[in-house]
Amino acid sequence: MLRLDADAAAPVPAIERASARVDRAIGRKPRIVIIGGGFGGLNAAIELRKAPVEVALVDRRNHHLFQPLLYQVATAGLSPAQIATPIRRILSGQKNATVYMETVQSIDPRARTVTTCTRTLSYDVLVLATGARHAYFGHDGWEAFAPGLKTIGDATALRARILTAFEKAEVGDRGAERQRLMTFVVVGGGPTGVEMAGAIAELARKALASDFRNIDIAETRIVLVEAGDRVLPSFPAGLSQAAQAQLQALGVIVRLGDAVAAMDEEGVTLHSGERIQAATKVWAAGVMASPAADWIGAAADRAGRVMVSADLSIPGHPEIFAIGDTANVRGPDGRPVPGVAPAAKQMGRDVARRIIAGLRGRRVPPFAYRDDGNLATIGRKAAVADFGRIRLSGTFAWLAWSFAHLWFLIGFRNRIVVFLDWAWAYATFDRSARLIVERPEQPQ
Amino acid sequence: MLRLDADAAAPVPAIERASARVDRAIGRKPRIVIIGGGFGGLNAAIELRKAPVEVALVDRRNHHLFQPLLYQVATAGLSPAQIATPIRRILSGQKNATVYMETVQSIDPRARTVTTCTRTLSYDVLVLATGARHAYFGHDGWEAFAPGLKTIGDATALRARILTAFEKAEVGDRGAERQRLMTFVVVGGGPTGVEMAGAIAELARKALASDFRNIDIAETRIVLVEAGDRVLPSFPAGLSQAAQAQLQALGVIVRLGDAVAAMDEEGVTLHSGERIQAATKVWAAGVMASPAADWIGAAADRAGRVMVSADLSIPGHPEIFAIGDTANVRGPDGRPVPGVAPAAKQMGRDVARRIIAGLRGRRVPPFAYRDDGNLATIGRKAAVADFGRIRLSGTFAWLAWSFAHLWFLIGFRNRIVVFLDWAWAYATFDRSARLIVERPEQPQ
Numbered sequence: 001m002l003r004l005d006a007d008a009a010a011p012v013p014a015i016e017r018a019s020a021r022v023d024r025a026i027g028r029k030p031r032i033v034i035i036g037g038g039f040g041g042l043n044a045a046i047e048l049r050k051a052p053v054e055v056a057l058v059d060r061r062n063h064h065l066f067q068p069l070l071y072q073v074a075t076a077g078l079s080p081a082q083i084a085t086p087i088r089r090i091l092s093g094q095k096n097a098t099v100y101m102e103t104v105q106s107i108d109p110r111a112r113t114v115t116t117c118t119r120t121l122s123y124d125v126l127v128l129a130t131g132a133r134h135a136y137f138g139h140d141g142w143e144a145f146a147p148g149l150k151t152i153g154d155a156t157a158l159r160a161r162i163l164t165a166f167e168k169a170e171v172g173d174r175g176a177e178r179q180r181l182m183t184f185v186v187v188g189g190g191p192t193g194v195e196m197a198g199a200i201a202e203l204a205r206k207a208l209a210s211d212f213r214n215i216d217i218a219e220t221r222i223v224l225v226e227a228g229d230r231v232l233p234s235f236p237a238g239l240s241q242a243a244q245a246q247l248q249a250l251g252v253i254v255r256l257g258d259a260v261a262a263m264d265e266e267g268v269t270l271h272s273g274e275r276i277q278a279a280t281k282v283w284a285a286g287v288m289a290s291p292a293a294d295w296i297g298a299a300a301d302r303a304g305r306v307m308v309s310a311d312l313s314i315p316g317h318p319e320i321f322a323i324g325d326t327a328n329v330r331g332p333d334g335r336p337v338p339g340v341a342p343a344a345k346q347m348g349r350d351v352a353r354r355i356i357a358g359l360r361g362r363r364v365p366p367f368a369y370r371d372d373g374n375l376a377t378i379g380r381k382a383a384v385a386d387f388g389r390i391r392l393s394g395t396f397a398w399l400a401w402s403f404a405h406l407w408f409l410i411g412f413r414n415r416i417v418v419f420l421d422w423a424w425a426y427a428t429f430d431r432s433a434r435l436i437v438e439r440p441e442q443p444q
Numbered sequence: 445m446l447r448l449d450a451d452a453a454a455p456v457p458a459i460e461r462a463s464a465r466v467d468r469a470i471g472r473k474p475r476i477v478i479i480g481g482g483f484g485g486l487n488a489a490i491e492l493r494k495a496p497v498e499v500a501l502v503d504r505r506n507h508h509l510f511q512p513l514l515y516q517v518a519t520a521g522l523s524p525a526q527i528a529t530p531i532r533r534i535l536s537g538q539k540n541a542t543v544y545m546e547t548v549q550s551i552d553p554r555a556r557t558v559t560t561c562t563r564t565l566s567y568d569v570l571v572l573a574t575g576a577r578h579a580y581f582g583h584d585g586w587e588a589f590a591p592g593l594k595t596i597g598d599a600t601a602l603r604a605r606i607l608t609a610f611e612k613a614e615v616g617d618r619g620a621e622r623q624r625l626m627t628f629v630v631v632g633g634g635p636t637g638v639e640m641a642g643a644i645a646e647l648a649r650k651a652l653a654s655d656f657r658n659i660d661i662a663e664t665r666i667v668l669v670e671a672g673d674r675v676l677p678s679f680p681a682g683l684s685q686a687a688q689a690q691l692q693a694l695g696v697i698v699r700l701g702d703a704v705a706a707m708d709e710e711g712v713t714l715h716s717g718e719r720i721q722a723a724t725k726v727w728a729a730g731v732m733a734s735p736a737a738d739w740i741g742a743a744a745d746r747a748g749r750v751m752v753s754a755d756l757s758i759p760g761h762p763e764i765f766a767i768g769d770t771a772n773v774r775g776p777d778g779r780p781v782p783g784v785a786p787a788a789k790q791m792g793r794d795v796a797r798r799i800i801a802g803l804r805g806r807r808v809p810p811f812a813y814r815d816d817g818n819l820a821t822i823g824r825k826a827a828v829a830d831f832g833r834i835r836l837s838g839t840f841a842w843l844a845w846s847f848a849h850l851w852f853l854i855g856f857r858n859r860i861v862v863f864l865d866w867a868w869a870y871a872t873f874d875r876s877a878r879l880i881v882e883r884p885e886q887p888q
Contacts, residue, residue: 062611062880079523081877088655088876101525101611101880118615152881167506167545173561211532213542417864417876432861433525434533436506436545437596 009037013346029054029096032355033114033123035104035292037064037087039341040324041129043348045097046090051356055097056121056164062086062101065152066409068341071192074282075199076431078164080152082418083089083409104130107295109317119382125319126354128292128306129348132325132339134175135288136304146281149196158282160436162200165279167209167436169215176277182220183278185268187260188285189226191376192234194243196282197224198378201250206380206429222252223276225268227259227285232376232384234338239384242393246382260285280416287339290328292298310366323347331365337369341408346370356397375401380426473498473540477558477567479548479736481508481531484768485573485783487792489541490534495800499541500565502558506545509596510853512785513862515636517599518726519643520607520651520875523665524596526862527853534868551739553761569763569799572736572750573792576769576783579732579747586707590631590725593640602726605878609723610652611880613659620721626664627722629712631704632729633670634677635820638687641668641727642822644692650824650873666696667720669712671729672701676780676820676828683828686837690826703723704729731783736770745772754810756795765798767791773811781813781843785852790814819845824870 030053034041037059045057065082072078088099101274102116107126114121134148147158162184169181186197204220224231224247230240231247231254244254262269267277286303293300298314299307305328306314310329314320323329324344329337337343350367357364373387375397383397392400402422409415421432474497478485480502489501507528516522532543546560551570558565578592591602605748606628613625630641648664668675668691672777675691675698688698699714706713711721730747737744742758743751749772750758756771758764767773770786773781780788794811799807817831821842829841836844846866855858 062607062878079525079877080879080881081523084879086655086878089874092655097654102610102615102616116615152879156881163506164545171546171560173609211530211536211543415860420861420864430533433523434506434530435525435528435596437524437600 025369030124030355030359031056031122032127032270033058033121034127035059035114036129036131036324036326037061037099038067038129038131038324038344040131040326040344040348041127042090043345044085044127044129044323044349044352046094047349047352048355049094049096051096051352052359053096053355055094056100056123057086057087057091057097058100058102058104058116058121060101060103061151062088063152064090066414067150069409070149070152070155070404071195071199073152073433074149074158074162074196075203076159076434077199077203077425078418078421079433080156082414082421084152085269098273104295109296109320111219112319123319126321127323127346127348127351128296128320128322128326130290130326132287132303133285133290136283137286139228139263141282144265145265146185146268146283147191148283150287156437159433161280162203163434163436166204166212166215167244168279170212178215179219179221180267180277180278182215183267183276184220184222184280184282184285185278186222186224186282186331187258187268188283189224189228189231189254190284193224193226193282194231194247194333194376194378196284197222197252198247198382201247201252203431205251207425207431207434209429220251221278223255223278224252225255225258225270227257229257230400231256234307235374235376235384235386236391239386239391239393243376243378243384246378246384246393248277249331250317250379287325289326292322296320298322303328310362311354312347321351323351329369331369332366337367340374342372343369375404375419378402427437474568474799474803475500475566476569476571477502477565478571478573479503479558479798480573480575480734480768480770481505481543482511482573482575482768482788484575484770484788484792486534486570487789488571488573488796489792490538491793491796491847492799493538494801495540495796497540497799498539499529500544500567501535501541502544502546502548502560502565503531503547504547505595506532507596510595512849513853514593514596514599515639515643517596517877518593518602518606518640518648520603520878521643521647521869522862522865523877524600524759526858527866528596529858535568548739553740553764567625567763570765571792571795572740572766572770573768573788574734574736574770576733576747578727579651579730580727581730582705586704589631589709590629590712590727590851592727593636594731600881603877605724606647607878607880610648610659612723614656615658616627621669622659623663623665624711624721626659627711627720627721628664628666628724629722630666630668630726630728631712632727633668633675633698633700634728637668637670637728638675638727638820638822640692640728641666641696642691642694642826645691645696646823647875649695651869651875651878652739663857664695667699667722668696668702669699669702669714669775671701673701675700677787679820679828679830680835683830683835683837687820687828689821690822690828690837694823694826719837731769733770736766740764742766746886747772747871755798755808756791756811765795767795775812775813777809784818786816787813819848820843 019088032086066083069083090242105115136142165181169178232240258270258272263273293306306322308327314319325339337345375385377383381395381398383401385392385397475859476499478501489511510527513527535541549559580586609625702714702716705715733748737750750766752771756765769783819829821827825839827845829836829844
């Protein structure tokens with residue numbers, strides 16, 4: 001494992017070297033290839049909008065996704081298009097940027113090329129911003145039973161599972177099978193797990209409450225399983241307790257200090273020996289970085305994240321940066337930078353500024369994460385917010401969460417439409433997107 | 445083939461008999477089973493809301509779909525949830541109605557039972573409202589190349605195909621393959637075909653115009669193939685010409701008097717011998733009724749529609765009704781009732797009123813279709829409208845179309861959201877739902 005403290009103390013003039021190479025390429029602008037159109041990659045591209053460079057952004061999907069609200073798609077509160085925008089729409093007016101919807105096959109760091117299915121792109125500077133997928137810690141077979149939540153496809157598939165479970169319970173007979181269909185296990189007590197558990201509880205107890213005739217929606221059981229001794233371990237202990245109390249007020253059963261030992265179609269077995277019969281399981285227990293480290297043969301941590309220097313470049317490759325969930329980053333204080341959207345955005349902008357500074361022969365201090373606060377929502381008027389000295393829970397935290405998420409939703413139009421959807425849901429308890437789509441969506 | 449004129453002259457007192465049987469079932473309310481939650485079935489259920497009956501509505505999907513706007517989902521203008529509402533949400537407050545999301549396996553007209561995967565429902569009155577699917581007239585293999593447009597899944601799959609074609613053209617090289625990727629063939633010049641051709645043209649020339657760097661969107665070719673001698677054959681000839689002129693103004697190439705002779709992954713060959721290389725093909729050339737006639741062993745026409753009497757019941761089975769696209773219906777004037785949403789709605793309400801009248805021992809005159817006008821849209825400020833004496837084309841027809849479709853969209857909330865989306869699209873030429881979803885949506 002690499003030690004980063006030494007790098008942090010004496011930052012390598014990474015970009016100066018990269019740009020020196022660039023300057024030799026007389027007669028053309030430096031080519032910046034960014035892989036990944038998430039928060040990190042997209043913000044890097046946008047920050048380069050006035051720079052004298054050519055930007056190529058490669059993503060295998062056509063849309064940027066506002067992942068913090070993905071759980072609302074999975075629980076029928078929002079439609080996919082409300083939190084996803086075509087990357088080329090966002091960069092439409094940025095003349096120095098080209099978007100390629102392509103899957104990266106390989107990277108040759110010596111030739112400085114990225115190869116996709118159809119072409120080889122050469123780069124002067126490469127930005128790896130490929131994000132993370134859920135990890136099952138050696139139990140990959142569990143994915144079929146307990147899908148995770150990272151893409152629009154994940155969310156609509158999970159939405160179909162959750163809604164179909166209630167539909168099957170309605171047509172089935174009273175008894176154990178009905179109870180199994182109406183039991184939901186969420187694995188992992190981090191922000192995604194807490195949000196999913198709260199949102200399923202609200203979906204069942206409010207939006208669906210009066211729509212069924214045979215089942216009693218009050219019999220819905222939602223179990224949140226967390227291996228640690230509290231939910232939201234990245235928050236102060238007091239807010240963890242507040243979050244747990246708010247979950248329990250919604251009827252969520254919280255199992256702490258226990259973990260999944262076995263899983264099958266019928267349910268889960270915990271380490272404590274408890275067996276929970278549950279038709280629907282949701283995985284929110286861990287993520288693994290994309291294989292960016294393998295592509296370039298770089299050192300990675302156990303979660304697959306590329307080890308980077310204090311300037312976010314890869315040791316030995318000052319022209320390659322890794323940002324967001326792809327990178328293992330420590331601040332100047334040695335603390336790890338969390339895998340959250342604001343950190344990815346800040347890294348994207350930081351790398352872009354480094355590239356611009358390098359072109360001008362200037363130095364930039366090491367990357368430092370600015371923590372503007374931590375928010376997690378549980379449900380209607382239920383959330384926790386940690387702004388350092390100011391810690392909120394309940395209605396005020398929920399208002400702060402709502403405004404923050406609306407504000408950062410890309411696209412003015414989406415802000416308005418999501419606001420109206422939330423206002424409607426708040427006034428009526430209704431959910432706008434309760435669709436079970438039956439036919440596979442086939443990419444061509 | 446049955447002749448219906450005799451029936452029309454002397455309507456059988458169908459419901460009186462059905463209700464007489466019902467009255468003997470002392471101590472319980474008559475059971476009305478409705479199969480299908482489209483315009484016909486749903487309106488039948490709603491019209492029965494105050495009747496002393498038990499309504500069971502069976503549909504294999506969980507949502508009612510506003511099919512007239514489905515082409516806007518396929519062309520990224522609207523999100524699925526904006527035109528689809530859970531059936532149990534719509535019937536939530538109707539205490540005499542139960543919704544079953546189930547697939548019908550068989551019907552036993554003698555035992556008067558409907559069997560699904562999980563249960564057998566007995567009925568006193570059965571309403572078949574199962575709609576239609578696209579038909580390929582003996583060329584079922586063409587479905588893989590040229591999908592039709594009947595469900596949300598159809599629409600999102602088609603949307604992915606259309607958007608992916610442009611993405612592939614952008615990353616590919618100039619030449620024949622790029623032209624093939626940017627060519628779209630719509631088969632069938634009825635309302636759906638005209639709407640699809642116009643909407644693809646607007647999507648390409650307006651919404652996508654400034655988002656690509658390598659391809660020239662103006663090279664997009666959209667070909668509408670119609671076997672007859674004019675588009676919109678169900679409209680007056682003058683409006684067909686107006687529609688064709690509006691299509692051509694949008695750049696759509698209209699091929700009349702020609703039909704598809706062969707089709708493969710690469711393109712289509714017409715009867716005239718013309719070969720069109722086209723990556724994306726859309727089928728809008730014909731529909732086939734669902735197999736409701738087979739279920740009950742009833743006589744059907746060539747399109748699979750059940751032959752019904754003037755009271756919409758099936759000859760020999762006064763307790764079974766068929767409505768909407770499932771039924772071959774002629775009005776008292778002998779003219780066939782068209783397969784459009786208003787006709788299905790009217791039949792649904794008519795059957796419900798017949799059932800109620802039958803319970804009270806009253807007779808009801810034969811079903812008569814009230815034609816409130818015919819509308820088809822081509823694009824922005826481009827449409828045709830036939831209100832009998834008043835015929836419109838262009839901006840006024842488009843306004844009439846917009847108001848009519850908004851008005852009939854089920855759900856006040858959807859009306860507002862769709863209106864805002866249209867207003868946004870009108871002001872900005874943008875499309876809100878340009879998503880390519882990569883992962884199959886798996887029903888559980």
